Amino acid sequence: MTPLKIGACLAPHEITDHRDWLFDADRDIELQGFSTHKDLTTEFEDRVAAAREGLTGFNGRLGIHGPYEGLDMDSKDSEVRPIITARFIKALEASERVGARQMVLHSPYTRWYAWNRLNKPNYWESKLARIHDVMMPVVKAAETAGITLVIENIFDVDPASRRAMVDSFDSDAIALSIDTGHAHLARRMSGAPPVDYFVRDAGDQLQHVHLQDLDGHADRHWAPGEGEIHWAEVFRALSDCTSEPHLVLELRRKSDIPTGFAYLKGLGLVE
Incomplete structure (x- = not known):
């Protein structure tokens, strides 16, 4: 197994330390x-300027974490959905301004969905329609900008549901992200499969x-080796992946x- 190169998630002012x-x-x-x-409104220009300054001389691959608090792409409120779309598109502008080629957004799939998807008629179709209402303009904007939206598992129990949602857009501008800790926490709390x-x-x-x-109890964001994840098997699976995903420590x-x-x-897993 060839060791993989990894990086990290950092705010602009933290880049200097590493x-x-x-x-x-x-x-x-x-x-x-x-x-x-605030990041995307009153402090937007300051955030962009700080990022550009911190990245001076950087030649690696760059992404940003997009907005998520209170911004569920499966919002059932038709008046709220356009606000969520606008916030995501503003974050895409930030991505363009700093030179990022990826933007992370949070998955709308949950344990509730996994356990109830066959409990109501057209549950999958109704949920997907709301997601498309929010996300289709964002995906189109990402296509134009040459940025890939990567959808991170948060409460996901069945990874296939998120994959099917991404596939439904039929676009190279939307793909998958995995948070190893979230996946393991879902395994311990909700019977999800293991991280690999x-x-x-x-x-x-x-x-x-x-x-x-992490320890399986909370979303710790500990350094690898401090928790329960079987890292060798995770990296075996990553080594079989030909898409060369961005790999970043989020601590x-x-x-x-x-x-x-x-x-x-x-462990011989990274370089």
């Missing part, structure tokens, strides 16, 4: 700081991965990035 590690090897960076209402199954189900739709570890304590990297490197 600059040599990131820039010297052209590692993947996912920018944080474009998620809240999420990877194998995604196949070549996988364009992005958040690497984080609560950014000071743990060297520790997480060293652990995975010690």
